[in-house]
Amino acid sequence: MAPTSLRRPPPAIGRGAAKPIGRGRGAAKPTPSPPQPAPPPVSALEDDDDDDDDERFPTDLEDPYDPEKPNDYQQFCLERLQRENAERLKAELEAAEKKREEVRLEREKAERENALSPAADLSGDEVYRRRMMMSQGGAGTGGEDITGDEAYKRRLAMSQGGAAREDISGDEAYRRRAALSAAEPDDGLTPVARRMMSKMGWTEGAGLSLFKPPGRHSRLTDSCSLMFLCDHVMPPPGLGRHGQGMVAPIELKKTGGNAGVIVNLPQLPPSTPKRAAPPLTSRVVLLQNLVGPGEVDEQLEGETKEECAKYGEVRRVVVHQRKGTSPEESVRVFVEYFRPESAIKARVALDGRFFGGRSVRAQLYDESMSLSVVATAPLGTDRQHTKMTTPSRAEKICCLGAGYVGGPTMCVIAKKCPECKVTVADPFADKIAQWHDPDHLPIFEPGLAELVRETIGKNLFFTTDLEAAIQEADIIFVAVGTPTKTVGIGSGHAANLCYLESAARMIARVATTPKIIVEKSTVPVRNAETLMRIFTTNPESARLFQVVNNPEFLAEGTAIPDLLRPDRVLIGGQTTPAGHEAVRRLADVYAHWVPRERIITTNLWSSECSKLVANAFLAQRISSINSISELCEATGADVDEVARAIGMDSRIGAKFLKTSVGFGGSCFQKDILNLVYLASSLGLQQVADYWEQVITINQHQKARFTERIVHSMFHTIAGKKIAILGFAFKKDTGDTRETPALDIMYKLLEEGANMAVYDPKVPDELLWDDLTHGPSLAPKNARPLPLRERITHVTDPYQAMEGAHAIIICTEWDEFKTYDYQRIYNGMVKPAFIFDGRNLLDHQRLFDMGFEVHSLGRRPLTHFPQGL
Ligand SMILES: NC(=O)C1=CN([C@@H]2O[C@H](COP(=O)(O)OP(=O)(O)OC[C@H]3O[C@@H](n4cnc5c(N)ncnc54)[C@H](O)[C@@H]3O)[C@@H](O)[C@H]2O)C=CC1
Ligand SMILES: O=C(O)[C@H]1O[C@H](OP(=O)(O)OP(=O)(O)OC[C@H]2O[C@@H](n3ccc(=O)[nH]c3=O)[C@H](O)[C@@H]2O)[C@H](O)[C@@H](O)[C@@H]1O
Numbered sequence: 001m002a003p004t005s006l007r008r009p010p011p012a013i014g015r016g017a018a019k020p021i022g023r024g025r026g027a028a029k030p031t032p033s034p035p036q037p038a039p040p041p042v043s044a045l046e047d048d049d050d051d052d053d054d055e056r057f058p059t060d061l062e063d064p065y066d067p068e069k070p071n072d073y074q075q076f077c078l079e080r081l082q083r084e085n086a087e088r089l090k091a092e093l094e095a096a097e098k099k100r101e102e103v104r105l106e107r108e109k110a111e112r113e114n115a116l117s118p119a120a121d122l123s124g125d126e127v128y129r130r131r132m133m134m135s136q137g138g139a140g141t142g143g144e145d146i147t148g149d150e151a152y153k154r155r156l157a158m159s160q161g162g163a164a165r166e167d168i169s170g171d172e173a174y175r176r177r178a179a180l181s182a183a184e185p186d187d188g189l190t191p192v193a194r195r196m197m198s199k200m201g202w203t204e205g206a207g208l209s210l211f212k213p214p215g216r217h218s219r220l221t222d223s224c225s226l227m228f229l230c231d232h233v234m235p236p237p238g239l240g241r242h243g244q245g246m247v248a249p250i251e252l253k254k255t256g257g258n259a260g261v262i263v264n265l266p267q268l269p270p271s272t273p274k275r276a277a278p279p280l281t282s283r284v285v286l287l288q289n290l291v292g293p294g295e296v297d298e299q300l301e302g303e304t305k306e307e308c309a310k311y312g313e314v315r316r317v318v319v320h321q322r323k324g325t326s327p328e329e330s331v332r333v334f335v336e337y338f339r340p341e342s343a344i345k346a347r348v349a350l351d352g353r354f355f356g357g358r359s360v361r362a363q364l365y366d367e368s369m370s371l372s373v374v375a376t377a378p379l380g381t382d383r384q385h386t387k388m389t390t391p392s393r394a395e396k397i398c399c400l401g402a403g404y405v406g407g408p409t410m411c412v413i414a415k416k417c418p419e420c421k422v423t424v425a426d427p428f429a430d431k432i433a434q435w436h437d438p439d440h441l442p443i444f445e446p447g448l449a450e451l452v453r454e455t456i457g458k459n460l461f462f463t464t465d466l467e468a469a470i471q472e473a474d475i476i477f478v479a480v481g482t483p484t485k486t487v488g489i490g491s492g493h494a495a496n497l498c499y500l501e502s503a504a505r506m507i508a509r510v511a512t513t514p515k516i517i518v519e520k521s522t523v524p525v526r527n528a529e530t531l532m533r534i535f536t537t538n539p540e541s542a543r544l545f546q547v548v549n550n551p552e553f554l555a556e557g558t559a560i561p562d563l564l565r566p567d568r569v570l571i572g573g574q575t576t577p578a579g580h581e582a583v584r585r586l587a588d589v590y591a592h593w594v595p596r597e598r599i600i601t602t603n604l605w606s607s608e609c610s611k612l613v614a615n616a617f618l619a620q621r622i623s624s625i626n627s628i629s630e631l632c633e634a635t636g637a638d639v640d641e642v643a644r645a646i647g648m649d650s651r652i653g654a655k656f657l658k659t660s661v662g663f664g665g666s667c668f669q670k671d672i673l674n675l676v677y678l679a680s681s682l683g684l685q686q687v688a689d690y691w692e693q694v695i696t697i698n699q700h701q702k703a704r705f706t707e708r709i710v711h712s713m714f715h716t717i718a719g720k721k722i723a724i725l726g727f728a729f730k731k732d733t734g735d736t737r738e739t740p741a742l743d744i745m746y747k748l749l750e751e752g753a754n755m756a757v758y759d760p761k762v763p764d765e766l767l768w769d770d771l772t773h774g775p776s777l778a779p780k781n782a783r784p785l786p787l788r789e790r791i792t793h794v795t796d797p798y799q800a801m802e803g804a805h806a807i808i809i810c811t812e813w814d815e816f817k818t819y820d821y822q823r824i825y826n827g828m829v830k831p832a833f834i835f836d837g838r839n840l841l842d843h844q845r846l847f848d849m850g851f852e853v854h855s856l857g858r859r860p861l862t863h864f865p866q867g868l
Pocket of ligand 2 (some may be wrong): 087553555622657658659661662665666667688730731
């Protein structure tokens with residue numbers, strides 16, 4: 001709903017004043033005008049007109065509207081990865097620190113061993129001094145000549161942290177050292193040994209135990225105390241953090257003086273190789289537990305490649321099997337990407353996901369490790385095939401609105417997400433009953449019936465019980481109509497949001513568990529704010545809801561292929577952690593069949609805006625080429641040739657350049673009007689005027705086509721029979737919303753024509769319903785037109801054309817191209833006119849048969865003598 005500030009009088013269409021549209025479109029169809037559920041009371045709808053409202057609602061709703069801060073899910077994932085990497089880095093640093101400590105200890109040990117030989121009889125302080133030199137590099141302080149006391153001071157400083165920085169004199173150091181050694185028990189160990197053990201984690205009476213084997217001598221010199229330590233330390237069960245190290249004391253046999261040899265070098269248990277921490281960035285992802293042992297076959301590689309290509313171009317996949325490891329780690333699948341970003345995306349997306357019941361572990365793998373080595377490892381011989389399915393949690397999905405969008409979209413989700421339960425809820429029992437009968441679905445869409453047959457009763461359900469469906473769902477799509485308002489403020493331009501609001505109010509009232517609410521309907525920019533306000537009215541339940549916008553881009557007639565292979569899926573969410581999570585969960589649903597790189601995410605307002613703009617751009621192309629069609633007719637150029645020539649420019653592209661009698665459908669007009677209203681309300685009048693021209697040209701195209709019919713047929717069509725081929729707004733649909741055929745028929749009716757209409761898919765009651773209400777933007781006729789007397793609806797096209805003066809092609813149905821036009825010509829009144837409003841037929845052939853051929857964007861083909 002437009003914010004308060006946007007509530008201004010709507011702009012006028014074209015030159016005239018704002019015209020109210022005929023009736024609300026976009027509601028339940030094609031069943032004729034079923035009543036929409038009662039919208040909430042006006043007082044409720046007007047609620048947000050109150051300026052005070054802003055104080056009652058959370059102000060942070062404004063925050064996400066910052067185009068500088070796109071809510072990008074990948075961005076979120078990268079940030080999360082960076083966080084994880086930082087943590088990993090920290091762990092690595094700690095591990096490195098530990099390692100340094102170990103090295104230091106080993107070095108100390110080596111030094112001590114050296115010290116056993118008379119040539120290297122160094123004091124502990126001297127050892128420390130040398131160690132300092134080594135660890136600090138030759139150049140720095142290592143070269144400085146420090147005394148033993150100074151060395152002790154530093155060592156103390158190291159072990160005591162900050163406090164050790166206290167400035168103690170050499171005497172004081174000596175005094176402390178003496179006190180320390182005096183305090184040490186006479187256990188046969190020297191202070192150095194004690195210090196060493198302390199550094200290894202020993203505290204008296206805990207952890208490692210010290211004991212003095214009976215009968216051994218009690219005191220050795222400092223220099224051999226380390227050996228003595230080994231002799232005397234018998235830690236149960238072994239040295240090391242996990243007790244994995246030395247388990248028996250080393251026995252030393254003195255060979256004289258301070259020298260000795262080890263007589264029982266223990267057999268240490270083989271050490272388990274340390275797992276290297278995964279690298280921070282890499283082009284290789286290692287997948288583990290994707291399949292188990294014995295589940296590897298030759299398809300695994302290909303399937304993995306296909307699945308992983310969702311995150312970027314895969315260079316190769318290598319499957320490696322290992323023996324002697326856990327089942328989870330026995331099959332390693334390495335996926336090498338061309339770009340590290342792809343690998344990072346894959347890791348984020350796949351780690352922890354379920355494939356065929358297994359929780360996959362995905363981690364980046366050090367690129368420097370040769371994959372060729374693992375590539376040559378033999379594959380398993382077991383041919384059991386494990387089908388890879390895209391991972392996701394088993395969401396319970398519901399859709400409010402079983403129309404052109406809700407029905408097909410949910411069928412595809414049900415088909416592609418077999419683990420999800422999908423329920424479509426609509427208050428109209430007739431419509432729901434029709435959805436249960438695949439042979440008589442409420443809408444015609446190629447491929448839809450097969451999908452319904454496949455999924456209904458398995459994981460796809462249709463119901464009128466809206467509340468139960470809402471209650472049960474995790475994700476609720478709202479795909480109700482948002483037609484142009486016909487009365488009140490913004491009438492003729494603004495979207496009527498009462499169905500959306502009543503759906504939201506029901507959700508807010510019924511839901512007791514967390515829900516992701518998906519705005520599937522096409523809405524004005526910032527509509528999600530209205531929904532959030534409805535949901536936050538009750539603070540207790542506010543936290544249950546996350547609103548995301550997920551506009552639908554399917555076109556009728558190609559809805560199923562459009563849904564199965566969309567150019568992109570757009571998801572807009574709030575820029576909060578919960579918002580990101582909601583976007584992720586919805587993205588996971590689509591990721592069952594849509595490559596990840598085609599699932600794009602943004603903030604709520606950009607997403608809402610993108611849908612309106614997409615439709616505006618598409619419609620603009622049609623109006624552009626239609627405007628050129630008039631120019632071509634006046635100049636002798638051929639509009640289809642022009643479209644072909646410009647369409648080959650890759651910057652322009654070939655699609656949506658087919659001239660026509662005007663675009664129809666429930667959305668182009670309403671969405672542009674919506675955009676115009678929004679721009680105008682924001683004071684952007686030039687923007688509003690610019691886009692309004694798209695509608696103006698569309699109206700003009702329909703009008704001029706009809707005028708041409710009348711003028712060509714000797715300026716009168718009163719009492720003449722005219723065959724109308726096609727009433728749907730485009731081929732392959734039974735939908736008639738905003739069909740240009742209706743505008744044309746109304747004009748012809750006003751001129752007194754008789755008409756026979758044929759359309760392969762439009763039901764009779766829908767045709768009469770449309771005719772009764774008339775075109776939405778046409779002025780309402782005060783005098784009721786004699787519809788039934790002058791119009792017949794036929795089911796045989798030849799019957800429509802028999803005895804006709806003219807044929808008008810209004811819809812581009814393929815079957816129209818297959819008719820026997822010679823037979824048709826023979827049965828028509830001469831001169832036989834054909835007006836091809838879609839440039840569908842072979843005009844030259846028709847002309848050769850004797851037809852007077854009028855098309856769009858071309859000079860007419862006429863047998864009449866010219867220039868008389
Ligand atoms: N038709 C199309 O090709 C496309 C339509 N859209 C947008 O999708 C939305 C829906 O369009 P259509 O499916 O064509 O409309 P539709 O009129 O075919 O279906 C809407 C359905 O919502 C039901 N409904 C109304 N209030 C309800 C409520 N409170 N709870 C549950 N159901 C309720 C109606 O009974 C009707 O069956 C519109 O906003 C439209 O602009 C977007 C893309 C394509
Ligand atoms: O929001 C919507 O409702 C949908 O609107 C259109 O889909 P739709 O109206 O079903 O069908 P289109 O194929 O776009 O055709 C619209 C009208 O334009 C006409 N048209 C289309 C293409 C063209 O080159 N010339 C032309 O006159 C068609 O005949 C039809 O009357 C968009 O194509 C969809 O992406 C969008 O989701």
